[in-house]
Amino acid sequence: MIDILIVLIKIVFAMMWFLILALYLTWAERKESAVMQDRIGANRANIWKFRAIGLFQPFADAIKMFFKEDFTPVFSKRFIHNLAPFLSFFFVLVTIAVIPFGDVLRLGEREIKLQVLDINVGLLFILAMLSMSIYGVILSGWASNSRWTLLGGLRGAAQLVSYEVALGLSLIGLIMVFPSLTLSNLVHFQGELLFGWLPKWGIILQPLGFIIFLFAAVAESERVPFDLPEGESEIIGFYTEYSGLKWGLYMFTDFMKVLIVACLLTTLFFGGWQVPWLYADGFHFPWGGQWLLPHGIVVAFQVLAFNLKVFFFCWFQILVRWTYPRFRYDQLMDLGWKVLIPLSLLNIVATAILMSL
Amino acid sequence: MIKALGYFSELIRGSIITTRHFVVNMYFHTLKLFRIKAQRKGAVTTQYPEERVEIAHRHRSLHRLMKREDGKPRCVVCMLCATVCPSECIYVEAAEDPDPEVQKYPSTFTIDLTRCCFCGFCVEACPEDAIRMDTNEVEIAEYSREDLIYDLDKLTR
Ligand code: SF4
Ligand code: SF4
Numbered sequence: 133m134i135d136i137l138i139v140l141i142k143i144v145f146a147m148m149w150f151l152i153l154a155l156y157l158t159w160a161e162r163k164e165s166a167v168m169q170d171r172i173g174a175n176r177a178n179i180w181k182f183r184a185i186g187l188f189q190p191f192a193d194a195i196k197m198f199f200k201e202d203f204t205p206v207f208s209k210r211f212i213h214n215l216a217p218f219l220s221f222f223f224v225l226v227t228i229a230v231i232p233f234g235d236v237l238r239l240g241e242r243e244i245k246l247q248v249l250d251i252n253v254g255l256l257f258i259l260a261m262l263s264m265s266i267y268g269v270i271l272s273g274w275a276s277n278s279r280w281t282l283l284g285g286l287r288g289a290a291q292l293v294s295y296e297v298a299l300g301l302s303l304i305g306l307i308m309v310f311p312s313l314t315l316s317n318l319v320h321f322q323g324e325l326l327f328g329w330l331p332k333w334g335i336i337l338q339p340l341g342f343i344i345f346l347f348a349a350v351a352e353s354e355r356v357p358f359d360l361p362e363g364e365s366e367i368i369g370f371y372t373e374y375s376g377l378k379w380g381l382y383m384f385t386d387f388m389k390v391l392i393v394a395c396l397l398t399t400l401f402f403g404g405w406q407v408p409w410l411y412a413d414g415f416h417f418p419w420g421g422q423w424l425l426p427h428g429i430v431v432a433f434q435v436l437a438f439n440l441k442v443f444f445f446c447w448f449q450i451l452v453r454w455t456y457p458r459f460r461y462d463q464l465m466d467l468g469w470k471v472l473i474p475l476s477l478l479n480i481v482a483t484a485i486l487m488s489l
Numbered sequence: 490m491i492k493a494l495g496y497f498s499e500l501i502r503g504s505i506i507t508t509r510h511f512v513v514n515m516y517f518h519t520l521k522l523f524r525i526k527a528q529r530k531g532a533v534t535t536q537y538p539e540e541r542v543e544i545a546h547r548h549r550s551l552h553r554l555m556k557r558e559d560g561k562p563r564c565v566v567c568m569l570c571a572t573v574c575p576s577e578c579i580y581v582e583a584a585e586d587p588d589p590e591v592q593k594y595p596s597t598f599t600i601d602l603t604r605c606c607f608c609g610f611c612v613e614a615c616p617e618d619a620i621r622m623d624t625n626e627v628e629i630a631e632y633s634r635e636d637l638i639y640d641l642d643k644l645t646r
Contacts, residue, residue, distance in 0.1 A: 167514045168507045170533045455507045456500065 134242075142248045143229075150228045150391065155190045157387040157446060162189070164447065165454040194380070202376035205276065212275035217374065217381040220268025223261045224388045230254040231395045232316045234405045234434040235412070238427055246405075246435065247316060254315035255307070258396065259300060262352060265385070266292045269361060269370050272382075276373035284369035287461070288354065288361025294468040295351040295358075301476035302344035305483040306400060309337045319404035323411075329418035331408045334401035340479045342401045344472050349396060350452060351468070353389040357456040360464060394445035402441050405434035544625050549609045551626040552600055554644045555619050561586075562645055563619035566593040570611035570620060578604040579611060598644060602629060602637040 159174070163186065166173025177188040204213055234246035251257060266289055273285015307313065310321040324332045335342045351358040362369035371382045398404060409415050410433060414424035425433075459467065518531035535542055544550065555563045566583035584596035612622050631637050 164511065167518070167531070168511045170510065170514060172532045172534055172536070451504060451507055451511070455503050 138242075138244060139248070142244075142246075146228050146231075146233070146248050147225070149233075150225065150388065153442075153446075154384060154387040154391050155194075156187075157390060157450075158190050158193065158383075159186060160446065161387075161450050161453070162186070164450045168451070168454055197377050197380040200376040202378060205278070205373050207277045208373060209275040209277060212271050213373070214378070216268050216272035216275055217371075217378045217385075218268075219271065220265040221381050221385050221388075223265040223268070224385050224392060227258045227261045227392050228395075230257055230315055231392075231399060232319055232404055233438055234431055237431050245316070246431070250314065250316050252314045255303065255313045255318070255400075258392070259296075259303075262389075262392075263292070263296055265389075268382075268385070272374065273370035276370075278373060280368040281370050281372050284361055284372065288370055291358065291360055291464060291468075292352065292354075294465065295348045295472075298344055298468060298472035298476055299348040299352060301473060302341045302348060302479065303400070304476075305338050305341040305479045306334055308480070308483050308487060310334075315399055315404075319399060319406060322403040323406045325409075325418070331403060331406065333403040333406070338401070338479070338483070340475065340482070342397075344476045344479065345401070346397065347467070347472055349393040350449060351464075353393050353449070354386060355390065355449070356453045357459060358464065359458060360461055390446060390449050391442070394442045394449065397445045398438060398441040402445075404441075405438040407433055407437045410434070544627065548625070548627075549607050549612075549622040551602075551624045551629055552605075552611070552620055552622050552639070552644060553624050553646070554598065554641070555621060556645060561591075562595060562598070562641070563617050564595045564598060564615075565591065565617055565619070566595050567616060569614040569616065573610045573614040575608060575610065576601075576604045576606050578602070595641065598641045600639045600644065602639055603634050 163173040173186065174189045175183055175186040177183070177186060177192040179188060204210060229248040230251060232245075232247040232250070237244045237246055269288040269292065270285050273281045273283075273288070276282070306318075310318050312318055312321065318334075322331065322333050326332045326336065330336060354361055360369075362371065371379055374382065409417055410430065412427075412430060414422060414430065416422045514531045516531075517527050517529060520527040521531060557563055564581070566581050568581060571577075571579040571581050578601040580597065580599045580601075581595050582597040583593045586592055586594045607622070609622055611620050629637070
């Protein structure tokens with residue numbers, strides 16, 4: 133009974149964390165882009181003249197979206213047209229289940245893993261769910277029954293499918309180094325030290341793999357340097373025929389993808405919840421000192437470290453989105469097939485050779 | 490492949506520029522948050538309804554019709570402004586003035602601001618200095634088009 137309750141609480145917490153952060157990512161994106169461009173950004177939404185640097189903006193947006201007309205064109209395939217946004221939303225939402233937020237939390241006799249579901253194919257699960265969300269893109273383009281959305285959907289599918297290959301291949305090297313697909317094990321492996329002082333994070337063992345994964349993952353989130361499927365500024369993309377909340381769902385899914393990519397980058401390459409030299413009983417510094425801490429504080433440190441790393445990568449992705457112009461379509465395909473995939477194959481071979489030495 | 494690596498260094502250069510802007514602006518925003526005096530603001534923009542930029546001396550703003558000492562409009566209905574107006578938005582109708590020095594005065598003078606492009610030609614053309622664009626009013630928006638057709642009363646105000 134208590135076990136089920138704990139699982140439910142974990143699910144609710146993880147989902148709240150995911151959705152609220154995704155909601156505030158819209159705010160962060162506006163503010164960060166504004167600061168980068170010497171502006172101030174959205175700061176007018178207020179409650180009784182209380183502006184709080186625009187923190188109410190996401191709610192104002194949500195209210196606006198609720199009251200917009202939800203228009204379904206008569207020529208669309210109604211059922212699939214309605215289903216598609218929920219498909220892509222759902223498949224991105226479930227990926228949060230396998231992300232480890234921290235190590236085990238001991239409450240009395242009970243050990244609670246700070247992770248909703250620790251399945252032994254966690255990494256594959258995330259990759260699979262992210263590829264499933266492509267169906268939302270293709271179906272929305274097809275169900276709208278308009279040529280432009282169909283082209284947008286197909287373009288999106290082609291991009292996502294080709295970057296999926298690089299995404300998968302770039303992780304093979306990592307799986308060879310840390311022989312596990314379980315995300316919690318991956319994070320545990322990254323807690324070990326190299327030469328006695330360097331944390332054994334994925335980026336140190338797999339720098340090339342990290343760069344390929346970064347490119348492919350940013351391409352997966354369909355944001356500006358790779359935003360050919362939607363092309364929100366001029367070309368017409370797959371969600372042209374959507375309006376109101378269903379359009380909002382697509383937009384929201386985009387931000388959730390940013391967040392899940394940040395989580396993946398953190399978990400796979402930046403040690404997840406690991407803080408350098410922090411062990412279950414406190415800090416043990418390589419120069420000999422130690423600072424022992426109670427269990428609760430250690431767990432708090434871990435969760436905080438995970439969150440900070442995720443925030444950093446969200447910040448980084450927004451930076452990328454507001455720095456680079458969009459790729460031309462053939463350049464995008466060139467980058468995927470002629471640069472990233474050969475590089476990731478090279479990475480696999482190099483890793484294998486280095487490991488067998 | 491080699492070309493792609495060249496692009497890669499450019500990518501890094503670009504992101505360094507935007508990061509520099511972000512960090513420098515955040516530094517000034519933080520100073521302002523703690524009410525420390527800084528040499529500049531974190532943003533170059535002006536928060537418009539609260540802060541306003543001073544309008545330049547020669548800015549062409551909303552029109553006004555000048556008056557004589559006795560309060561009548563200076564306009565002598567020579568139709569020069571209506572002729573020169575590229576948007577054809579000035580409509581003037583003459584009436585006879587009892588004063589032989591003046592002869593004509595405008596019985597109607599309307600400017601359709603929905604069409605006006607604020608070129609200022611009417612001001613240049615007027616031989617009597619009867620029309621000027623120096624009110625410094627720039628917020629002329631209205632809810633209906635009719636409200637933007639300014640007549641004699643509104644223009645001589
Ligand atoms: S400013 Fe130009 S467009 Fe406007 S009324 Fe004068 S001449 Fe016509
Ligand atoms: S040019 Fe001057 S005087 Fe002539 S009609 Fe226009 S406002 Fe009147």
